[in-house]
Amino acid sequence: MTPRRRGRRVAPVHSDAMTDAPAQDTGTWVVLPTYEEAENLPGIAAAILEMLPAATLLVVDDNSPDGTGELAEQLARDEPRIRVRHRAGKEGLGRAYLDGFRVALDGGATSLIQMDADWSHDPAVLPSLVAPIVEDRADLVIGSRYVKGGRVLDWGIGRRIVSRGGSLFARIVLGLKANDLTGGFKAWRGPTLAAIPFDGIHAGGYVFQIEMTHRASRAGARVVEVPITFRDRLAGRSKMSRRIIVEALIVVLRLRWDEIRRRRLRRPGA
Numbered sequence: 473m474t475p476r477r478r479g480r481r482v483a484p485v486h487s488d489a490m491t492d493a494p495a496q497d498t499g500t501w502v503v504l505p506t507y508e509e510a511e512n513l514p515g516i517a518a519a520i521l522e523m524l525p526a527a528t529l530l531v532v533d534d535n536s537p538d539g540t541g542e543l544a545e546q547l548a549r550d551e552p553r554i555r556v557r558h559r560a561g562k563e564g565l566g567r568a569y570l571d572g573f574r575v576a577l578d579g580g581a582t583s584l585i586q587m588d589a590d591w592s593h594d595p596a597v598l599p600s601l602v603a604p605i606v607e608d609r610a611d612l613v614i615g616s617r618y619v620k621g622g623r624v625l626d627w628g629i630g631r632r633i634v635s636r637g638g639s640l641f642a643r644i645v646l647g648l649k650a651n652d653l654t655g656g657f658k659a660w661r662g663p664t665l666a667a668i669p670f671d672g673i674h675a676g677g678y679v680f681q682i683e684m685t686h687r688a689s690r691a692g693a694r695v696v697e698v699p700i701t702f703r704d705r706l707a708g709r710s711k712m713s714r715r716i717i718v719e720a721l722i723v724v725l726r727l728r729w730d731e732i733r734r735r736r737l738r739r740p741g742a
Contacts, residue, residue, distance in 0.1 A: 499582035499662075500527040500602060503572035507533070507562055509589040510540045514547065519595035520587075521553055524602070528579070529554045531589075532572040534562040564675025565656070573665055582662045593657040597700050602659045610696035611664040612688045614650055615657030621699030622652070634717055642682045642724045650695055653685055654678045654720070657700060664693050678720035686727060 502520055506513060513531070520529055531548075533541035533556065541558055548554040557575055559568065569586055576584050583605045587593040597615060604610035616622050618639060624632060639653040658681075668687045674680055689695055 499580065500524060500585070501576035501579065501581040501583075502527055502529045502585045502587065502598075503532060503569060503576055504529060504587060504589050505532045505534070505565060505568035505572065506536060506540045506544070506589050507568075508536045508538045508540060510536070510538045510543050512589050512591060513540055513543055516589050516591060516595065517547055517551075517554060520598065521551070523595045523598040524585075527553065527585075528576075528581075530557060530572050530576055531555070532557040532559065532568045532575075534559045534568055564680070566673060566675035566680030569680065570670050570673065573660075573670075577662060577666050584660045584662060584665060586656060586658050586660070588656060592703055594701060594703070597657070597698070600698055601657065601700075604696045604698070605659050605661050609694070611661040611693035612685065612695045613659040614652055614685070614695065614697045615655060615700040616650070616652035616697035617655060617700060617702045618651040619697045619699050622701070623699075624702045626704035638678055638682075638717070638720060641721065642686075645724050645728050646682075646686050648686060648689055650685060650689075650697055652697060653682045655700075655702070656681050657702075658684075660688075661693075664688060664691075667691060674719065674723050676715075676719045676723075678717060679723045682720060682724060683727065 502524065504516070504520070509516075517529060517531070521527065531544040531554065533544055535541060535558065541556065544554070544556040548556050555575075557572060559571060572586075573584060583602055585598065585602060587595075587598075593615065601613055601615055604613045617624050618636065624635070627635075635654050639651065639655075642648065642653045643650070665688075668684070668691065673683055673687075685695065
């Protein structure tokens with residue numbers, strides 16, 4: 473494992489900065505947001521490309537103070553399947569994903585995979601995650617911890633309750649069918665993702681995952697879940713906070729209220 477580099481800072485870069493190294497036009501892109509993931513990036517990048525040899529890996533770095541962005545550039549120079557998107561600073565996981573989605577779609581992506589860089593999402597699952605998209609059985613595939621065959625390792629009871637409870641709460645309030653609404657290991661059909669309005673989507677981790685699935689479902693997307701084993705991050709520290717959890721609960725209620733309000737306004741005489 474690559475040693476973690478501490479205390480190293482890099483100069484800020486503009487949010488539109490990106491390597492112009494050639495990328496294979498294969499149609500499948502993996503969007504990998506990073507913030508202080510220098511310890512994990514080399515290994516996870518190699519594992520992703522081993523499982524999806526024809527894919528393009530897009531690293532979206534939020535100007536990590538540990539030099540993750542510089543390390544990503546080094547990897548991209550040696551590997552033409554890797555591209556790097558530099559952002560000016562940390563604005564939330566959702567913003568990083570949306571930025572990466574735009575780059576991938578502009579690059580001709582027909583299917584997109586989103587995943588974390590901390591090894592909590594197992595690269596070995598990637599072929600089965602994207603298979604329903606390739607086989608035209610789904611428009612959105614969720615790597616699910618909460619279907620038969622799925623499980624979570626290395627979490628305490630409190631974290632399990634928050635994650636499972638958040639998914640259940642959103643499922644009931646929004647009337648969604650998916651069991652795992654807070655997870656971020658997903659595969660998208662390109663046109664399905666491109667049809668979702670990105671304006672107004674919230675940036676927090678949990679709420680971003682819920683809102684994207686909600687928007688896709690309301691647009692008629694076919695949503696499929698495949699079981700995964702979720703492991704706690706192997707290195708670094710978690711970005712989860714109480715603020716992100718509270719934000720998710722509030723936004724779920726707001727999404728439901730907005731739907732009720734729009735329905736009332738559409739009634740005759742409203």
